Each structure stands twice: as C-alpha cells, then as structure tokens.
Amino acid sequence: MDWTNIFAILTLSSLLPFAVPGIRFQGIVAAVAIAVGAVFAAVAGVTAIVLPAGATVPAGDFVLPELDAIGGVFALAVAISGVACSVYAVGYLPGHAVGKNHAQTGLHFAALVVLFYSMLGVIGAKETYGFLFWWELMTLSSFVLVMFDGERKEVLHAAVGYLVLMHIGFFFLLGAFVAPQGGAAFFAGRGMTVPAFLLFLVGFGLKAGIFPLHMWLPVAHPAAPSHVSAMMSGVMIKMGIYGIVRSALALTPDGIFAMGLLVFVLGAVTAIFGIARAAVQTDLKRLLAYSSIENIGIICLGIGLGLLGRSVESDFLAYAGFGGALIHVLGHSNYKTMLFLGAGSVVAATHNRDMNRLGGLLRRMPVTGILFLVATLAICTVPGLVGFASEFVLFDGLFGAITRGEMVAVAVAGIVALALVGGLTLMTFTKAYGITFLGNPRGCAAREAREVGGVMLLAQVLPLAGILAGPILYPYIVLENADVLFGARYYAQPMIDRMWIVEGMAVGVVVLTAGLLFLKQWLNRRAGVGSVRRPTWGCAFTVPNKRMQYTASSYNRELQTMWGDRKRETAETALSEEEIFPVERTFSTEDRDTTARAVTHWFAHLLRRWTARLALFQTGKTNHYVLHALILFVLILILSLCGAL
Numbered sequence: 144m145d146w147t148n149i150f151a152i153l154t155l156s157s158l159l160p161f162a163v164p165g166i167r168f169q170g171i172v173a174a175v176a177i178a179v180g181a182v183f184a185a186v187a188g189v190t191a192i193v194l195p196a197g198a199t200v201p202a203g204d205f206v207l208p209e210l211d212a213i214g215g216v217f218a219l220a221v222a223i224s225g226v227a228c229s230v231y232a233v234g235y236l237p238g239h240a241v242g243k244n245h246a247q248t249g250l251h252f253a254a255l256v257v258l259f260y261s262m263l264g265v266i267g268a269k270e271t272y273g274f275l276f277w278w279e280l281m282t283l284s285s286f287v288l289v290m291f292d293g294e295r296k297e298v299l300h301a302a303v304g305y306l307v308l309m310h311i312g313f314f315f316l317l318g319a320f321v322a323p324q325g326g327a328a329f330f331a332g333r334g335m336t337v338p339a340f341l342l343f344l345v346g347f348g349l350k351a352g353i354f355p356l357h358m359w360l361p362v363a364h365p366a367a368p369s370h371v372s373a374m375m376s377g378v379m380i381k382m383g384i385y386g387i388v389r390s391a392l393a394l395t396p397d398g399i400f401a402m403g404l405l406v407f408v409l410g411a412v413t414a415i416f417g418i419a420r421a422a423v424q425t426d427l428k429r430l431l432a433y434s435s436i437e438n439i440g441i442i443c444l445g446i447g448l449g450l451l452g453r454s455v456e457s458d459f460l461a462y463a464g465f466g467g468a469l470i471h472v473l474g475h476s477n478y479k480t481m482l483f484l485g486a487g488s489v490v491a492a493t494h495n496r497d498m499n500r501l502g503g504l505l506r507r508m509p510v511t512g513i514l515f516l517v518a519t520l521a522i523c524t525v526p527g528l529v530g531f532a533s534e535f536v537l538f539d540g541l542f543g544a545i546t547r548g549e550m551v552a553v554a555v556a557g558i559v560a561l562a563l564v565g566g567l568t569l570m571t572f573t574k575a576y577g578i579t580f581l582g583n584p585r586g587c588a589a590r591e592a593r594e595v596g597g598v599m600l601l602a603q604v605l606p607l608a609g610i611l612a613g614p615i616l617y618p619y620i621v622l623e624n625a626d627v628l629f630g631a632r633y634y635a636q637p638m639i640d641r642m643w644i645v646e647g648m649a650v651g652v653v654v655l656t657a658g659l660l661f662l663k664q665w666l667n668r669r670a671g672v673g674s675v676r677r678p679t680w681g682c683a684f685t686v687p688n689k690r691m692q693y694t695a696s697s698y699n700r701e702l703q704t705m706w707g708d709r710k711r712e713t714a715e716t717a718l719s720e721e722e723i724f725p726v727e728r729t730f731s732t733e734d735r736d737t738t739a740r741a742v743t744h745w746f747a748h749l750l751r752r753w754t755a756r757l758a759l760f761q762t763g764k765t766n767h768y769v770l771h772a773l774i775l776f777v778l779i780l781i782l783s784l785c786g787a788l
Contacts, residue, residue, distance in 0.1 A: 160173055160252040161245075161253065173229055177256060180260055182222075187210045190215070212628045216628070219473060220381055223480070224373065227480050227481075228255075228374040231487065239491070251291050254285075258374065262378060264277030269330060275316065282310070288368070301362040301363045308356075318342050335398075347382075347383040350379075351387065352435065354409065354413040361436070369483055369491075376479050384443075387406070400450075404447065406447035407444055407448060410445070410447050414560060415437075415440070415567075417438075417439070417440055427496050427498055430571065438471065438479065444557060445465065448553075448557065455549060455550065466618075466622050471534070481607065481610065484602055484603045489501065489508070492595060495589070529617065539638055622639060
C-alpha cells in the first residue's frame with residue numbers, strides 16, 4: 144500500500160475541520176474528504192474483485208493499490224456507508240451539538256474522517272505492524288466519536304466500556320499475530336493453525352459483536368450520535384468480520400471442520416440471541432443495535448457453512464456459505480445505515496428514542512417514514528430488495544446440502560435457525576415501524592414533529608440505490624467471482640437464476656395485489672362508495688385514542704418472559720390500601736442483558752477492588768509521590784545491577 148497517499152489525505156482532511164469557521168463548514172470539509180476516499184475505495188474494490196490479478200484502472204490505485212478481492216468487498220461496504228453518514232452529519236450535528244464549542248465539533252468531524260480512512264487502512268494492510276496501527280487508530284477514533292456527549296453519565300460509561308473491551312480484543316489479536324503460523328498465515332492466506340485462529344476469533348469477535356462478546360455493542364450504539372451509530376453498525380463491526388473471513392480462509396485442512404462447526408454454531412446462537420433481544424426492546428436505537436448482532440450472526444453462520452463445505456471438499460457449500468456471507472456484508476451496510484439514519488431523524492424531530500412515546504410519525508415525517516419502511520422491508524428479506532439475496536443464497540445452499548446428502552444435520556439446524564431468525568425479524572420490525580410511525584402520537588413531541596432538513600433526507604436516500612440495485616449487483620459481484628474471492632469453483636448461474644425466478648414471482652404478486660386494490664378503489668369511486676379513514680394500530684377499537692394502542696412493551700409481552708428478570712418495572716410510588724381513588728402514576732423500565740452482566744460484572748468487580756487498593760497511593764501529597772519515584776528508581780538500579788552480574 145502506498146501509505147504516503149492515504150496518510151497525506153488523512154492528515155490534511157483531519158486538520159481542516161479545525162481551520163474552517165462554523166460547524167456546517169466543518170461537516171462539509173469532512174464529507175468531501177470522505178467522499179474522495181470513497182470514490183477511490185469503490186474503484187479499487189471493484190477492480191480487485193472483477194478484473195484479473197494485476198489489472199488496474201487509471202488512478203484506481205491512488206489510495207488502495209494492491210487491494211485483494213476480499214478487501215475489495217469490504218472497501219465497497221465502507222465507501223457506501225461512509226458517504227451517507229458523513230453527509231448526514233452535516234445536517235444532523237448542528238442541532239445535536241448544542242453547547243459544544245468549535246474545537247469539540249472540529250474534533251468530532253476529524254475523528255469521523257480518521258475512522259473512515261483507518262477502516263480503509265485495515266483492509267489494505269499487508270503486514271502486522273500496519274494492520275495493528277490502523278486497527279488501533281480505528282478504535283481510538285470511534286471512541287472519540289462515541290464520547291461526543293460524554294458529559295452524560297451513561298455515554299461516558301458506554302464509551303469507556305467500549306474502549307476497555309476493544310483493547311482486550313487488541314491483546315488477543317497481538318497474541319494471534321505473534322503466534323506460530325498466525326500473522327504470516329493471516330496475510331499469506333494459508334497455513335493458519337487452530338490456536339492462532341481461536342485467538343483471532345476472540346479478537347475479531349469482540350469487534351464484530353459475536354455472542355457472548357457483544358456486551359459493548361447495544362450500549363455504545365445508542366449512546367453515540369446517530370450518524371456514528373450508522374457507521375459503526377454499517378461497516379465498523381464488519382472489520383471484525385473481515386478479520387474472521389481472512390483467518391478462516393487461511394486455516395490448515397486439519398482444523399477446518401472443527402473451526403467451521405464452531406463458527407457455524409456461534410453464528411446461529413448469535414443470530415437467534417440478537418433478534419430475540421431486539422424484539423423486546425423499547426428504545427429504537429437499542430433495537431437496531433441488537434439487530435446488528437443478529438446480522439453478524441447470519442454472516443458468521445455463512446462463514447461456518449463455507450468452512451464446512453471446504454472440509455468435505457464441496458465447492459457448492461463453500462460457494463453458498465461464503466457467497467451468502469459476503470453478499471450479506473454488502474446488503475447490511477445499506478439497509479442498516481438507512482435504518483440508523485432514519486432513527487436519527489426521529490430522534491432529531493422528537494428528541495426521544497422511546498417508541499412508547501412516539502407514534503403517528505408517518506403523517507408528520509412522510510419521507511423519513513417511507514425510507515425507513517423500505518429499509519425495514521429489506522432487513523425482513525422481502526424479495527426484490529437487497530436483504531433477500533444473501534439469505535436466499537444461504538437457504539439454497541442449506542437445502543442443496545440436504546438433497547446432495549452433505550452435512551444433512553448441520554443443514555437442518557441451519558434452516559431451523561434462519562427460519563426462526565426470519566420470523567422474529569418480521570415481528571421485531573413490524574413493531575419498530577408500526578409503533579413508531581403508525582397509529583396516533585403518544586406524546587407532545589411526536590404530535591409536534593416535523594420532517595428533517597434536505598441534507599439529512601439526502602443522506603438517507605443514498606443507501607437506497609444499494610437496497611434497490613443490490614439484488615442484481617451484489618450477487619454478480621460476489622458469486623460470479625467466487626473463485627477469486629474464496630476459491631470455490633462452482634458455476635454461479637443456476638443459483639442466480641433460481642433467485643431471480645423467486646424474486647420475479649414475488650414482485651409479480653405485489654404488482655397484481657396493488658393492481659387489484661387500485662381497481663377496487665376505482666370501482667368504489669364510480670359507484671359513489673366513499674372510503675372511511677380510521678387510525679391504525681387501534682387494537683380493533685373503532686375510535687381509539689393513544690391509550691388504546693399497542694405499545695412497544697405490550698406488542699410482544701409474552702416474548703419478554705423468556706428473559707426472566709430482563710425487565711424490571713418500578714412504580715414511582717406504591718399504591719396504599721387506604722387510597723380509594725388512586726392518583727396517576729408513572730413507571731420506569733430497566734433493561735437488563737443478563738448475558739452481558741454474567742460476562743462482565745465479575746471482571747468489573749475485580750477491577751474496582753484492585754483500583755481501590757491502588758488508590759491508597761493517591762494521597763495528594765508531593766512528598767509521598769517523590770518517595771514512590773525514589774523507590775522505583777532504587778528498584779530499577781537493583782535490577783540493572785543484578786542483570787549486569
């Protein structure tokens with residue numbers, strides 16, 4: 144990689160936000176810097192995937208020369224999400240940064256640029272030191288972005304927790320790179336041993352949010368500004384997936400089956416856990432964060448299926464597994480970016496993330512509502528949209544495994560897991576969209592909401608191209624180049640033809656249904672029969688009010704019982720026996736992720752105990768600190784003398 148080019152762009156574009164006046168000009172500078180990098184990243188990515196090895200496009204190697212095919216896929220994902228999020232920040236941050244000075248907003252935009260280019264640095268790195276440098280820069284810049292509202296206690300806790308866990312993962316990666324057949328095998332694409340792969344899996348899994356290493360993700364994403372949440376969920380967590388894919392493709396033959404089964408099981412568990420947790424959320428951004436965990440699980444399930452296919456020398460399974468996973472990487476970067484940006488628009492208009500206090504926003508924010516609906520349909524794998532393509536490839540591979548008699552038990556388990564995830568996803572996002580945008584407003588903020596500005600709407604529209612064109616474009620990019628990407632020599636066209644047949648039939652049904660509804664309306668108007676407009680989501684009441692509607696809590700109340708003490712509702716004041724006419728009361732709800740508590744609380748408790756003991760040395764007296772320095776100097780002198788002897 145030509146580090147001179149990328150580092151020069153990074154340095155200049157990260158300093159300019161401090162030099163220009165006004166927050167909007169800061170945002171424009173950052174957006175232009177990211178757009179320039181995105182253009183070159185997209186060119187280099189397509190070049191690496193589609194063209195033969197060694198072929199180049201003029202100026203395509205200006206930023207990312209010698210990018211391999213796997214890196215090319217992730218470069219496309221970074222480019223798509225990066226541009227949309229940076230443009231959105233231009234319109235979003237001025238209303239969000241109330242009370243922030245010029246230096247604080249400049250630091251935020253500079254960190255946004257650094258995050259974008261550091262992700263490009265990760266996927267373009269060809270040696271250990273460069274990779275770890277860009278990886279650490281990515282972590283630090285994202286920490287700064289999450290900390291933008293650090294004066295709030297919950298944001299500070301989320302950011303610090305994220306930083307600590309990412310550095311735990313960094314030490315696992317460091318161990319993996321220095322392990323025998325670790326770093327060398329990672330970049331060579333072959334010869335990686337099982338111990339090195341396990342270290343990589345933990346280190347990269349922490350970044351990706353694989354269960355049970357997910358604990359930072361549903362906390363940090365809601366705490367960050369919405370465009371930061373979109374970039375982190377859309378592409379940053381995919382850097383963990385990038386590392387897992389490269390590690391998986393480098394495994395030695397004797398470890399492929401066991402590691403493939405491990406990744407497959409982890410993927411299935413992560414997907415089910417993520418969407419089940421998302422289904423019971425009332426915070427819109429937290430729901431989307433858990434949904435990202437679910438999608439990471441689907442990607443890992445595909446990677447595991449690809450490894451299992453390699454273990455039995457089945458190009459078909461490897462093709463379906465790795466192909467479905469990489470298509471999902473691209474598709475998820477589109478619709479999850481749009482969903483988080485849409486959620487940010489809701490927050491900007493209502494200053495609220497609690498779906499129980501929203502409702503009826505489609506009438507007040509029609510463009511945001513329609514775009515959010517398209518992204519919702521995409522994540523629910525509706526045919527004709529990008530979310531359908533990846534899961535069709537995975538399902539086709541799993542059913543194909545059964546008909547071929549290959550990995551039948553694994554295939555059945557995968558089909559059951561994906562079907563369960565699909566059903567829960569449909570329920571979750573029906574709730575998210577219906578409770579937020581349909582029905583009657585449940586609060587003054589929702590009632591008085593207005594559509595966001597044109598810049599924010601433009602940013603939400605940008606991922607729409609990928610959502611609509613992705614079902615055709617992404618399968619071609621990945622499946623037609625499977626040999627270059629992951630070494631599977633299966634003929635792609637039959638699977639693509641089957642996918643297009645299903646999509647064509649589904650689109651035909653939609654068009655036919657829409658035509659019949661239009662015909663019914665036309666005939667009713669000719670007959671003089673008027674239509675009656677009634678509120679939606681009214682629990683079958685003819686004239687419902689806001690108290691009669693479904694809420695985010697009541698919609699799936701039964702599902703919440705599976706988590707035991709996941710939710711704790713407390714009343715503001717207890718009801719006394721002498722109170723004949725009870726006064727109005729309010730309830731607060733505390734969300735508990737019992738898995739995260741079990742994984743992290745013991746470590747946090749141990750850390751608090753040790754820091755409490757170390758605090759004894761913080762007396763605030765200069766003479767004590769001089770004494771500590773003298774003792775340290777004497778110890779160093781003694782150890783030096785012992786070494787000399």
